[in-house]
């Protein structure tokens with residue numbers, strides 16, 4: 339019964355998983371094995387020469403026998419031939435060499451052992467073509483030569499009379515030897531593939547971030563090294579974008595690290611999708627991602643930054659909580675990688691990213707002057723931390739006076755830094771740096787402590803309230819109300835004597851969180867005041883939602899209200915607006931008597947400014963206050 343073609347294919351297909359694949363030997367290993375096989379042929383050629391001459395065979399026989407392995411070795415060593423052809427030549431030559439051995443031994447059965455020794459050698463190629471060629475040579479040799487010159491192949495009668503039958507008998511034993519060799523080959527292949535996939539996995543782990551699956555810093559550096567090594571691309575411009583999520587720490591703190599991880603694992607692949615093939619986006623760690631854009635000039639880099647920023651500025655549902663994801667992107671561009679290095683690019687992108695974060699503008703391009711300002715800022719921040727410990731901050735108090743009777747209602751506490759070498763520094767020299775980091779929070783608590791301690795000392799006479807400026811970042815602190823209440827208790831100050839001044843911009847960012855903090859403070863009896871009113875971007879709808887009790891008209895409008903018609907109108911309308919909302923209206927920056935009178939005339943409730951009193955250290959303020967009371971008593 340013969341096997342039909344489809345059935346044969348079926349058998350092969352079911353055998354396939356048990357058979358080696360073939361052609362998987364790495365080139366260096368192939369080269370070593372092939373060289374060994376070639377040497378084996380050369381050794382045979384030499385042995386045939388020596389044995390033939392020693393046994394006095396005719397010279398032509400000696401030469402023709404030796405030429406089989408010799409020519410095989412020569413052809414197999416030709417570098418111009420392909421690996422497959424060279425393997426095939428070597429395999430066929432080995433088998434023909436075995437045939438020569440059998441002939442030299444007059445078909446002695448021991449001579450046939452040579453085939454059994456050579457077939458595992460052919461299997462060293464771990465390739466089907468040479469292997470099947472070798473098997474074919476054995477079959478044809480036994481069948482054809484066995485028929486033409488049976489005495490040279492076999493040494494017994496049965497085989498000499500029936501060469502083809504004995505060719506198959508020999509083939510059976512030979513096939514068993516082949517099976518052993520193939521099993522060995524298959525096991526090698528499996529071990530090699532296991533090793534390769536393990537190596538690939540280890541390499542992947544070493545170059546990727548497990549959370550997002552994105553490349554990691556190591557791969558980014560490798561990528562940059564590749565760019566630098568590329569003679570074409572290392573002359574093109576290159577850009578690095580550094581993306582940092584805004585307020586990611588809050589997500590971790592409030593929702594937990596698991597939610598933070600979910601956020602990162604969504605944001606990462608989202609951004610990676612927007613990066614062109616050939617470029618790379620990696621996670622540097624934490625909530626920081628970096629992209630290297632080869633061939634990108636500043637304009638392209640800005641466009642990609644915009645696209646990334648848009649992509650991730652979305653509302654995401656993280657474990658049932660809706661999060662407004664926002665990020666800041668820093669951009670650094672070099673005319674070519676040869677003009678700098680990847681570390682400089684990353685550092686510049688980092689500086690630009692902080693600029694973008696501070697300005698809340700989404701993205702920023704690195705400018706050289708940011709570098710020095712950053713170094714100064716870092717220096718300043720370090721000094722500020724030390725200054726907090728050394729108690730170098732002092733408060734100056736500026737009076738807030740009721741209209742129209744000029745009664746002293748309270749003070750605004752304004753921070754100064756008694757710097758050990760630079761003298762007394764105003765807040766504009768250090769508050770912005772502190773606001774760009776978390777340092778503003780401990781700083782504010784420090785200011786609150788000094789202010790409340792001072793107010794508790796002023797309570798022997800007429801009670802005075804104190805206003806403290808609160809930076810936007812402080813409102814993101816969920817435990818701020820508790821901390822402030824604990825402080826009020828410590829110093830025995832009534833909550834009604836504390837005012838917190840916030841700016842309109844406080845609310846532009848994360849209004850819900852800020853609103854929750856403000857509401858808690860308001861419910862505890864602390865008043866909230868909107869500072870610099872008119873310069874920010876709060877809307878009427880915000881104002882209505884906020885638990886505020888005071889509006890402070892910015893001094894830029896107050897100082898111009900008599901000379902500039904628009905400013906005059908604005909001040910009047912803010913007074914009306916405040917009153918309609920049930921708020922007290924304060925005018926800041928009152929520098930002369932005329933302005934004071936004009937303010938009283940439009941119904942403004944409170945005035946503050948140099949004309950009434952400058953910000954003063956405690957002792958000066960106490961003297962100023964005592965003088966005033968004395969004057970009032972005389973009047």
Ligand code: C2E
Nearest residue numbers: 752753764765769785807808809927928929947948949953
């Ligand atoms: P601000 O809250 O608007 O404070 C009022 C600023 O105007 C003070 O400047 C004050 O000295 C000044 N000023 C008061 N009256 C007049 C006037 O009649 N004419 C003029 N030209 N200026 C007047 P200062 O003390 O330099 O404070 C600047 C800013 O620094 C403050 O603006 C406030 O935003 C911030 N700041 C001060 N202390 C702190 C603090 O403890 N924490 C926070 N977060 N910010 C503070």
Ligand code: CA
Nearest residue numbers: 750807839869
């Ligand atoms: Ca203020």
Ligand code: CA
Nearest residue numbers: 869870890926
């Ligand atoms: Ca102000």
